[in-house]
Amino acid sequence: MAKGQLEGGLVKGAGYALLEGCSWDASGQLRSRGLPLDAKIPGFAEIPPIDEIETFFAETYEPTGPFGAKGIGEAAMNPVAAAYANAIADAIGVRFYELPITPERILSRLEEG
Amino acid sequence: MTNTHIIARRFGYFRPSSLDQAIAGLRENAGARLLAGGTNLLVDIKLERAAPDLLIDISGIPGIEGIELRSSGISIGSLTTIRTLSTSDHLWSGYTALAEAAASFGSTQVSARGTIGGNVCNGSPASDTVPALFAFDACAAIAGPGGERRAPIEDLLLGPGSVDLKEGEILTGIDLPSLERSGSAFLKISRVRADLAKASAAVVIVREKERIADCRIALGSVGPTVLRARRAEAELAGKVFSGDAALAAAEVASEEISPIDDVRSSVDYRRRAVRALVFDGLNLAWERTENPSRPLRGEPTSLRGDPAPIRIEKDGRGRIRIIVNGEEKAIDVAPNELLLNVLRERLKLTGPKYGCGIGECGACTVLMNGVPALSCLVLALSADGARIETAEGLGADGRLDPIQEAFIEENAFQCGYCTPGMLVMTKRLLEEISDPTEDEIKDYMKGNQCRCTGYASIVRAVKRAAEKGGR
Numbered sequence: 001m002a003k004g005q006l007e008g009g010l011v012k013g014a015g016y017a018l019l020e021g022c023s024w025d026a027s028g029q030l031r032s033r034g035l036p037l038d039a040k041i042p043g044f045a046e047i048p049p050i051d052e053i054e055t056f057f058a059e060t061y062e063p064t065g066p067f068g069a070k071g072i073g074e075a076a077m078n079p080v081a082a083a084y085a086n087a088i089a090d091a092i093g094v095r096f097y098e099l100p101i102t103p104e105r106i107l108s109r110l111e112e113g
Numbered sequence: 114m115t116n117t118h119i120i121a122r123r124f125g126y127f128r129p130s131s132l133d134q135a136i137a138g139l140r141e142n143a144g145a146r147l148l149a150g151g152t153n154l155l156v157d158i159k160l161e162r163a164a165p166d167l168l169i170d171i172s173g174i175p176g177i178e179g180i181e182l183r184s185s186g187i188s189i190g191s192l193t194t195i196r197t198l199s200t201s202d203h204l205w206s207g208y209t210a211l212a213e214a215a216a217s218f219g220s221t222q223v224s225a226r227g228t229i230g231g232n233v234c235n236g237s238p239a240s241d242t243v244p245a246l247f248a249f250d251a252c253a254a255i256a257g258p259g260g261e262r263r264a265p266i267e268d269l270l271l272g273p274g275s276v277d278l279k280e281g282e283i284l285t286g287i288d289l290p291s292l293e294r295s296g297s298a299f300l301k302i303s304r305v306r307a308d309l310a311k312a313s314a315a316v317v318i319v320r321e322k323e324r325i326a327d328c329r330i331a332l333g334s335v336g337p338t339v340l341r342a343r344r345a346e347a348e349l350a351g352k353v354f355s356g357d358a359a360l361a362a363a364e365v366a367s368e369e370i371s372p373i374d375d376v377r378s379s380v381d382y383r384r385r386a387v388r389a390l391v392f393d394g395l396n397l398a399w400e401r402t403e404n405p406s407r408p409l410r411g412e413p414t415s416l417r418g419d420p421a422p423i424r425i426e427k428d429g430r431g432r433i434r435i436i437v438n439g440e441e442k443a444i445d446v447a448p449n450e451l452l453l454n455v456l457r458e459r460l461k462l463t464g465p466k467y468g469c470g471i472g473e474c475g476a477c478t479v480l481m482n483g484v485p486a487l488s489c490l491v492l493a494l495s496a497d498g499a500r501i502e503t504a505e506g507l508g509a510d511g512r513l514d515p516i517q518e519a520f521i522e523e524n525a526f527q528c529g530y531c532t533p534g535m536l537v538m539t540k541r542l543l544e545e546i547s548d549p550t551e552d553e554i555k556d557y558m559k560g561n562q563c564r565c566t567g568y569a570s571i572v573r574a575v576k577r578a579a580e581k582g583g584r
Contacts, residue, residue, distance in 0.1 A: 004524050004570045011566040019304060023376060031376040035160075036473040036562075037309075038376050043562055044555040045306030050569045073527075073565075103302075104382040111381075 005073040006055045013080025015042040021100045117159045117470025117489070119454060123427045124158075125167040126448035126494050130422040132256055132283065135171050140258055140281040142167045147283065148495070149192060150226035150416060153235045155451075155490045156471045166427070168448070170495055172416040177230075177285045180204070186291040188254075191230025191284045195242070196484075197413035199224060205408035208289055209401060210297035210315045211245040216409055217299065219307040220560020221538070222478055222485045225414040230284045233266065236274045236338075243270065243339040244315035245299050247331035249289045257282035270338045294326075295319045296401030298394045301333075302386045304377060307473075307559040310334040311378035312386040314366075316394035318354075320402040325349050330362075330391055335370040335383050342366035345391065354399050363391035410553065412545045414484045418498045425494070433497040437462065438506030446493040453477050453488035455496075456503060464504035464533035468562075475561030478534035479503050485541050504533035507540065515581040516540055516574075525574035527565035534561050539575050548579055 019040050023031045032038035047053070062070035081099055089095045094109045127145075129135045139145050144166030148154055157163035171177075171192065178192040180201055187208065189198070198204055199215035218224040218241060232242045233253070243266070251266045258281040266287065269277050278284065301313040313333035319326045328349045330342040345366035352358050372383035425431040430445045437460060444459055456462045456479065468476030470489050477489040480502040507514040516539050519525075526532045535558065542549055542557045549557070554575045555568075563571065 001524050004527060004567050007569045008527060008565045008567055011568060012564075015566075025374075035471065036469045037471065040304045040308055041562060041564065042566065042568075043305050043307045043559050044568050044572070045559045047555075047568045047572075050551060050572050053569055104379050107382055107385060108379075 002057065002072055003055050006076045007053055009073045009076025010053065010080055011042050011047055013077040014046070014084070016077065016099060017081035017084040018100050018102065019046075021102070115160055118467050120155065120158055120449040120451060122158055122161075122164060123447075123449055124165050125427045125429075126170065126423070126425045126431065126492070127167060128170040128173055128423050128494070130173055130175075132174055132177070132285065134422070135169055135174060135283060136256065136258055136281050138167070138169045139283070145169050147171050147234075148492070149228045149231045150194065150223075151490055151492065151495065152223045152227040152472055152487070153231060155492070159470060168492070170492075171283070172495065173418070173422070175417075178415065178417060184291075186289050189229055189287045189289070191233075191286055192228050192416060193230075194414045194416065195224035195227045195229065195232065196221070196411070197415070198229065198242070199409060200411040200413050202408045206405050207292070208245075208249060208297065209406045210248055210299040210317060210398075211242065211289070212408070213299040213406070214241040214245040214301075214313075214315065216556075217241050217301050217306075217313075219309070220472070220475065221557050222475060222487045222560050223472055225484045226416060226486055226491070228416070229287060233269070233287070234276050234278070234284055236270055236272070236276045238273055238336060238338050239309040239313075239334040240339065241299070241301065241310065241313065241333070244313055244331040244333040245297075246287060246289075247339055247341055248297065248315040248317040248329045249292075250329065252288045252290075253284055254286040254288065255282050256285045261285075263288075267341070272337045292317070292319055294321070294402060296398040296403075296405075298397035298401065300390045300394050300397070302390065306556075309377065312372070312383045312390060314387065314390035314394045316391065316398040318395070318398040318402060320354075320399070323353050325352055325354055325358075325399075328362075328395075330366055330394070332366065332370055332387055332391075334377075335372040335387055337371070340370065342369045342391065344369055349395075356396070359392050359395040359399075362395065363388045366391040410546050411557075418482065423494075423497075431494055431497075433493055435496055435498070436500045438502060444493070448492070448494060450493045451489055452479070452481075452486075452491040452493050452496045452501070455493045456488060456501070462503050462505050466530055466533060468530070473560075473562070474531075475534045475538070475558075476531055478537055478561065480537050480541055483541065483544070485538055502537060502540075504536045507536060514540075516543070516578045519578035519581060520571075520574045523570050523574035523577055525567060525570040527563075527567055531561060531563045531565075535563070535571055539578055542575065543579055547582075549575065551576070 061068040146165040148168040178190040181188045204212035297317040301310045345362040367388040466476035468474035
């Protein structure tokens with residue numbers, strides 16, 4: 001179950017890093033208005049091969065939680081966008097400070113030189 | 114935001130048993146729209162993009178479904194489902210780009226009920242099948258009050274949502290000419306796999322030794338309609354094939370388009386995408402002139418049941434008989450009532466969930482005559498006579514189904530909202546393919562979203578269910 005929480009956080013983090021964003025048209029109207037047609041989240045086809053997703057646990061005791069327990073799914077989401085941004089910076093030498101890092105944004109930054 | 118849980122609009126429902134009755138129905142009612150799979154039209158009604166007064170359900174009309182091989186090529190009935198195209202060995206070997214375009218549809222559920230006729234008549238520049246049809250020089254067969262006529266598909270599509278069908282006319286079929294020594298490919302770039310195209314390209318090459326005897330390139334999502342890159346085609350005709358020639362043609366094609374900035378992509382990106390898609394498509398099509406593509410595994414689907422013709426007015430109700438999880442039910446429903454509404458609110462079967470209401474999430478999936486259907490996009494009246502299975506129907510005598518056991522053993526759920534849809538999808542997948550690969554699982558289930566997001570454990574559960582022998 002804990003492994004599922006971690007994997008879930010990783011996939012959600014990937015969506016946050018690469019897909020999920022808001023855009024506005026020239027008149028300032030929000031383009032994504034709550035319909036899942038407008039804003040995409042990751043699906044089955046977006047996750048890596050399942051054998052390549054590895055999870056590790058460092059067992060600790062959290063004194064403020066019941067029986068030493070601590071939340072796990074949300075925390076797993078936090079480092080994902082930074083990991084993608086670092087990998088992209090390593091690959092193409094461009095650092096992004098804005099999410100999501102879409103193909104459109106990468107292309108336009110590459111063209112700026 | 115619009116309420117997509119129900120259809121608020123009221124309309125009449127007419128299910129004719131012949132083409133002539135359907136044509137007469139269209140002529141007599143200016144506000145009538147044709148309904149087949151409903152995967153586009155019902156979304157448009159919910160989002161108030163369409164406001165029909167009468168829906169004419171043509172799914173019971175005989176003689177306009179299926180793929181027929183002829184000496185001059187193939188003939189596809191307009192009621193043929195997208196799933197039937199993407200699982201046809203004949204299309205994969207002779208008309209690969211069309212099979213590939215059908216396979217690239219956003220979800221198995223939409224392909225299982227969506228039809229080629231509907232996809233064309235929707236008039237969308239982002240259609241997946243239309244670029245392939247353009248590239249194969251397809252011809253439409255149209256029936257109308259004045260008899261039958263034929264027209265090139267290209268002439269039929271006038272602009273976004275605008276299709277050149279006259280009053281009372283119905284698209285009945287699409288003919289593709291036969292092509293010797295040819296290869297073809299359809300390529301698409303989208304935000305996620307289960308999505309409309311940011312840009313797409315269909316390429317057909319007819320080969321004469323090392324030369325390109327004929328070449329056709331059609332592009333989707335980069336103009337008001339799907340368009341042919343005729344200057345790029347002319348650039349290549351008669352030339353010896355080479356990577357440089359393909360690249361030069363791809364450059365030309367990227368200048369022939371008129372893309373826009375929208376929620377899916379930008380003008381600049383689309384131009385670059387078209388260049389890459391055309392280059393890759395040309396190489397792939399050329400390669401396939403010698404090595405044809407391998408078909409995908411899976412079964413075709415059909416909308417046809419044997420419902421008797423009926424006509425129900427706006428304020429009326431009609432009685433449907435459906436077999437739900439093995440039990441026969443007779444229910445009086447209004448024309449605008451959805452199968453999901455009937456299952457959840459009338460029959461108290463809360464397995465199928467209301468998620469997005471527009472066919473993007475898969476939470477409402479049920480099996481209808483064994484085939485995955487989005488119950489939020491099926492009129493209850495269209496389900497008349499059907500066998501419906503929901504997650505509640507899995508397992509028997511207080512024992513769980515092996516699929517349910519596998520999901521529990523793999524912890525393949527967190528909040529559980531998507532699970533009933535995932536379970537019935539798994540059931541059907543294992544009936545179609547008893548030993549699916551990871552890619553086949555991901556592709557079959559691509560239209561079912563899990564926001565928690567337990568895709569990896571669901572894939573493991575489907576594999577475990579397959580090992581248990583599924584069903």
